[in-house]
Amino acid sequence: MTFLNSAMLAGLLAVGAPVAIHLLSRPRFRELRWAAMQFLLPSLKKSRRIAHAEDLLLLLLRCLVVALLVLIFARAVRLVDPADLAKAAGTDTCVLILDQSASMGRTDGFRATFDMAKAEADRFLAAQPPGSASALLLATDRVRRVIARPTSDLTNVRAALASAPLTDAGSDLYPAIKAAVDLLKKTSSDHREIVLFTDGQMTAWRQLPAIRTLLAESPQVHLDVHVVGETRDANLAIVSVQPQVAVVAMDQPMRFAVEVANRGTTPATGTSVKLAIDNDTPVAEAFIDRLEPGASRVVNLGARFSTPGPHSVTARLPSDSLPSDNQRTFALRILPQLRALVVEGTVPAERVVGDGFFLSHALVPVPPDEAGRYFIKATVSGPAELARPALDGYPLVFLSNVARLAPAETQNLRRHVESGGTLVVFPGPATDLEFFNHNTDFAPLLPAQLAPSRVPATQSKILGWQSRDYPHPLTALWNDPAAGHLGSVGVSRYFPFLGAADVLESHGVETVVHYANGEPAVLEHTVGRGHVILFGSAATPGWTTLPLHPSFVPLLLRIAAQASGQIDEGLNLPPGQAFSAPVDADAGDAPVSVIRPGETTRRAAGLVETTAQGAKLRYDDTDQAGVYRLFVGDEARPRALFAVQGNPDESDPATLPANDLAALMSPQPAAAPAAAAPASPHAPAGARVPGEELWALFALAALICVLLETALAHYFSRSKI
């Protein structure tokens, strides 16, 4: 026998308590002169023999009760020979895998598939014979090791199973099966089994060939799959919610594209799609008359945000058997206003053809009478504006055909960029290469040095931009064929960048877009906390068609969105991905609290992290889809808001074919000879291992002792009356 909680054996000291009480209970005598002494002694001898025996019996029972209680708390277990353990009929070492992906939330109207799977897994564990060992893994598209090593304490495994939560994550069973195989390879039990409880969704078996290979390489391991739940005929899912504008701003009409897919086997008719802001009452609704099985439809729903800051929009469908895909939330930060400064190199008397004309009009692409209500305010001025302290009020600064800058202007501009501003440079005919390439304050701002401008060496003397495969976030929009392409943007004169692309990349410079000949056309890099985007050509039609190209406005809007931090903001995450956002340095080490999806009260969520790059909020527990609100200290308004969006693949009802499933569950391999079985994973070779817990036996014995002691004490006291 050994003990799982041997520290409790210190309680055996308490066995001395009844003995101490017995010894300390020394009687006090009163004296009495007595004549009939000859009758006392024989009586005393007789009664003392009996009383001594009675006292001893009661003392033994009391000490035994204390000792049994200590053994219960010390969790005594029987030591068994691993060979005996293996020889015992039906003893297993198994790894339980429970699928906790979003698709397991499908219900039959009463219970979710997940709950049914847990109940079946619990019955499986309860039916395990004494001596069986089990581990527990939870599977989504990752694996979580709840009970990392097989244990014979199945009570503990069952408790962990009962508390396992359902998530909104996607599913990929390969990592969990591989982890289980690796665990079982380390054991020596004759019967090693992976017991998987899942809904059989095909998506989870996306790495089926790898799983087959894994199992084939581990013939000692048997896979047993329990498919739980039923496939329902009807299921509509919201696959995506996306804003249709590059920059989301206050009081601007906005459209959100909501894609609805029919994942069922029957047509869906009269489907209502609603859009709500910040989980409030719906502000927009659309109807889908009919949606065939397997088809999807995008509906556009409008919304307007009256206040700036973090918000969410939630698209909802009527509830069906899989509730998790009936809504999807998109988090975004609404801008109040964006101010842009366009610095012209030359300010002509006739502004119509000024260097900043096309830029300023592309930034505010509305009629003059609406410009006041537009969220972007563009100011056109000369270089002197750069020296003003008010430059900080312009998150976005354009330099268009600026020759050179004064030292004060350069230094102020550099300070502005390093503190988080965005600088976009369009060189032009007036550009002073000496200043651009060698000025000690200005040159480091640029991603690359400029070579003297030249005419493209093409036959048409026009060099176009690349027409597809745009990896950079600023141009990723044009990966969607519906948005067109940038291949029709052409330059008739441009400044080549000095330095090979790979060299530039090694210095942190990214190519936003390149020419058709592979030369970079637009470069970007970070300086301090800001960004600098360098075009290779001017912002006027004399050198390039870009200002007149349909992509000019959306490109500038995306630049503006990046300047405001909206692009690549990381506000919408898949389940399980950690959220991180910078905060002011003065918030360092402040307590953080969170309101999770579906909840109204705050939970503690650690502290603001302070790193070399500054203070930031971080939250890891994102297995549940929906909106998360993070607060710093006692603030009433959330400092950050983000949304977790489930994997749309979880809505796919397709299941793994039965024959594929059967092929995976190979027959039980023949047991290896017991003599060849090495020791269990818990102990060195030849050592006995923990087997069955004995607490129930000790508890019963303690109860019997207590009852016996009570009855005997009563009887002995009565016999003395």
Place this chain on the structure above:
Amino acid sequence: MPRPAPSSSTSLLDPVAIERGESLGFLARGIVEGYRAGDHRSVVRGFAVEFAHLRDYVIGDDMRHIDWKRHGRTDRYYIKQYDQDTNLVVHLLLDGSESMAYGSGPLTKLHYAKSLAACLAYLVLNQRDAASINIFDTELRQHLPRTDHPGKIHFIMEQLAAFAAMRPTRLGAAIERLSALAHTRGIVVILSDLFDDEQAFKRGLARLRVQGHEVVVFHVLDPAERTLPFDGRVRFLGLEAGGTIEASPAEIRRHYTAEMDAFCRRLRSVCLATGSHYVPADTARPLAETFGDYLDFRRQLRRSR
């Protein structure tokens, strides 16, 4: 418990017991011999009855024995005493050992026994019988020869009252000594708690009976000695044998009372076997009841013969 002070002589006579005893008389159950004619049958039989002497008539004397000739001459009544008539001799053997000094209440066993002895002596002397008083502990410590003078009762009571229990018991030796002293048959009344060698007691009784004495054993016990009624834990200090015993009376009560009952039964059996009377004398019981009930029993027994 401290040794009780010697009883005062005046407290030994229980008036109720005396009254009851007087009404019932203390009549010899068996055949006794006396030194003068009395109310008791004599074991000496013969056809020659010799005139012994005259004595003054006392109320209650048999009128058949009045010497009428002397009355005619003197005008006084005289009783003829013949050899064939005897009177009762009661030998009182009182246990004066230390064990008799125990008493759970105001009355010790010794006081009770002394009172019983005083009442018996008074009754015997009052009916013109003779009584001898013998007090023993390890030996026959005090011997008052037999007397039939009623006036001697005060002296007897003084001697009884003055005796203090200070020594252990040797009942067998006392009985043996008494049997040597009691030349004539009579009634031997033993008043003792009998906490001594039972075999010696048995031999003593047998010897007395062989000598023709009628033996009455008043077994004087305190009620606490019978029931052991104490609570808690007690350190018993021996009165005679010394030593101490610590015990919880509640724990040993059952065994103790069994031992005591068996002891009493054995003594009763011994008495029965020797033709002696065994009279339990519980000190909690009024003396008059014990005394009177026994005398009543004797009277009825005599009538039945």
